[in-house]
Amino acid sequence: MIVFWIIGLLFLVIGLIFSLPTFIKIFKYKGHTTGKIVRIDSTDQNARAVYEYAAAGSKYTNKTNWTSNCMFQVGKKCHVxxxxxxxxxxxxxxxxxxxxxxxxxxxAILGLVVLFSGIFLNRVL
Incomplete structure (x- = not known):
C-alpha cells in the first residue's frame, strides 16, 4: 500500500509544481495589450520567442518558455x-x-486517485 501512497504523492507534487504557478499567472495577469515578436532564441531542438509590448506607459521585453515547436514568427503581433x-x-x-x-x-488528479486508492486498499485489506 505504501507504493500507492508514494506514487500518488509524486504525481500530486509534480502536478502542482507544473500547474499552480501557471494558474496563478492566468488568474492574476488581467492586463492585456498587443505586442510584437522581436526575435526567436533557439537551440538545436528548442526555441522561444522574445516579445515587446507597452503597458502603463513603458515598454517591456519578455520571453516565452522553451518549446520544441516554435509557432511564432518575427515581426508578427501577439496578444500579451x-x-x-x-x-x-x-x-x-x-x-x-x-x-x-x-x-x-x-x-495532480491522477496523484489524488492513486493516493486515495492506496488509502482505500489499506482499509479494506
Missing part, C-alpha cells in the same frame, strides 16, 4: 497578458500556458 501591479511580468497567448495547466492538473 500582464500583471497590472507589475507590468514586467507577462505571458503571451499560444505560449503553452494552458497546456501546462492541463497537464499539471491531470497529473
Amino acid at each position: 497578458f500582464y500583471d497590472k501591479q507589475n507590468p514586467n511580468h507577462s505571458y503571451i497567448r499560444m505560449s503553452g500556458q494552458y497546456i501546462r495547466c492541463f497537464v499539471g492538473t491531470i497529473f
Whole structure:
C-alpha cells in the first residue's frame, strides 16, 4: 500500500509544481495589450520567442518558455497578458500556458486517485 501512497504523492507534487504557478499567472495577469515578436532564441531542438509590448506607459521585453515547436514568427503581433501591479511580468497567448495547466492538473488528479486508492486498499485489506 505504501507504493500507492508514494506514487500518488509524486504525481500530486509534480502536478502542482507544473500547474499552480501557471494558474496563478492566468488568474492574476488581467492586463492585456498587443505586442510584437522581436526575435526567436533557439537551440538545436528548442526555441522561444522574445516579445515587446507597452503597458502603463513603458515598454517591456519578455520571453516565452522553451518549446520544441516554435509557432511564432518575427515581426508578427501577439496578444500579451500582464500583471497590472507589475507590468514586467507577462505571458503571451499560444505560449503553452494552458497546456501546462492541463497537464499539471491531470497529473495532480491522477496523484489524488492513486493516493486515495492506496488509502482505500489499506482499509479494506
